Amino acid sequence: AQSVTQLGSHVSVSEGALVLLRCNYSSSVPPYLFWYVQYPNQGLQLLLKYTSAATLVKGINGFEAEFKKSETSFHLTKPSAHMSDAAEYFCAVKGDYKLSFGAGTTVTVRA
Amino acid sequence: NAGVMQNPRHLVRRRGQEARLRCSPMKGHSHVYWYRQLPEEGLKFMVYLQKENIIDESGMPKERFSAEFPKEGPSILRIQQVVRGDSAAYFCASSPPPGLARKAGYEQYFGPGTRLTVT
Numbered sequence: 521a522q523s524v525t526q527l528g529s530h531v532s533v534s535e536g537a538l539v540l541l542r543c544n545y546s547s548s549v550p551p552y553l554f555w556y557v558q559y560p561n562q563g564l565q566l567l568l569k570y571t572s573a574a575t576l577v578k579g580i581n582g583f584e585a586e587f588k589k590s591e592t593s594f595h596l597t598k599p600s601a602h603m604s605d606a607a608e609y610f611c612a613v614k615g616d617y618k619l620s621f622g623a624g625t626t627v628t629v630r631a
Numbered sequence: 632n633a634g635v636m637q638n639p640r641h642l643v644r645r646r647g648q649e650a651r652l653r654c655s656p657m658k659g660h661s662h663v664y665w666y667r668q669l670p671e672e673g674l675k676f677m678v679y680l681q682k683e684n685i686i687d688e689s690g691m692p693k694e695r696f697s698a699e700f701p702k703e704g705p706s707i708l709r710i711q712q713v714v715r716g717d718s719a720a721y722f723c724a725s726s727p728p729p730g731l732a733r734k735a736g737y738e739q740y741f742g743p744g745t746r747l748t749v750t
Contacts, residue, residue, distance in 0.1 A: 563743040564722065
């Protein structure tokens with residue numbers, strides 16, 4: 521069965537600093553991986569997805585993620601944090617058809 | 632093109648009442664998934680449906696919960712005799728049929744959720 525683990529339930533960064541959110545996956549087949557963002561009391565919005573086309577995936581809002589098979593990782597980064605990046609971020613892996621989500625990482629941005 | 636619609640957005644029920652949550656998938660999507668998000672937790676898969684078929688309900692509690700996706704109309708998640716532990720956000724997602732889903736990278740499109748509070 522496919523699963524993901526997000527390291528760190530809370531991340532606090534200064535505005536303008538690097539954002540790094542960690543995700544490791546477990547999958548018996550080449551995975552399809554996703555990062556979603558959830559703003560308070562809202563639904564999930566797709567940031568980016570890995571579908572084996574390229575190991576470095578660029579998403580919306582300046583985010584990108586790199587798929588590293590040797591490390592079974594799919595970490596999410598943004599070079600310069602903005603106040604609007606404060607939200608909860610979920611990594612997910614596709615199983616047969618359903619998505620399995622990590623527990624989430626809450627990002628706070630300090631002015 | 633409207634996204635996934637869910638209603639109501641907020642629902643308050645007293646213990647013992649029934650809760651009905653509705654989900655209208657994106658146009659052209661024939662597959663619906665329901666997920667539950669408990670406070671301070673990630674989303675957990677509940678059930679996967681196609682029109683008139685339940686494909687996988689392995690994540691559904693054995694009692695009080697049921698789901699349907701009729702030929703016409705929205706998908707319904709029904710919770711009978713709600714208890715306080717049912718308080719959560721319930722999200723619906725939809726995807727295209729399998730042949731098109733692969734082209735879309737198997738992305739699931741999420742609705743805004745229904746936040747159920749049981750008092």
